[in-house]
Amino acid sequence: MKKIPIILGMLFILGASILSESTLAATYVNQSVTAYVADQGSLTYHGTVPVMYSTAAVRPKVCGNALSGTKFPAGTIITTQAGLPFPDARLRSTFQVYDMGDVK
Secondary structure (H helix, E strand, C coil), X not given: CCHHHHXXXXXXXXXXHHHHHHCCCCCCCCCCCCCCCCCCCCCCCCCCCCCCCXXXXXXXXXXXXXXXXXXXXXXXXXXXXXXXXXXXXXXXXXXEEEEECCCC
C-alpha cells in the first residue's frame, strides 16, 4: 500500500515539471528574420552542425556583444504562422535556434 502514494507523488512531480516547461512559451509577432548559408562543416554559435532549412540564427542578448549568448536559448523552437517557401519547393514553418546572427 505504501507504493501507491509514492508512485502518485512521483507522477505528480513529473507532471508538474512537464507543465512548467510548457508554460515557458512566448509569442512574438512582426519579427524580422534572416536566412543564411554557413560553410559546409562550420559549427554554429552553440557548437552544433547547422541543418539545412532548419537551423535558425537569432541576435545576441546584448547588442554588439557576441559573448552575451543568444537572445533565445539553444534549441528554442520558432514556429511561423504560415509555411515559408524554400528552394526545394517545400514549405516550412518550424526552425530551431542554434546560431547567432548579426551582432551589430
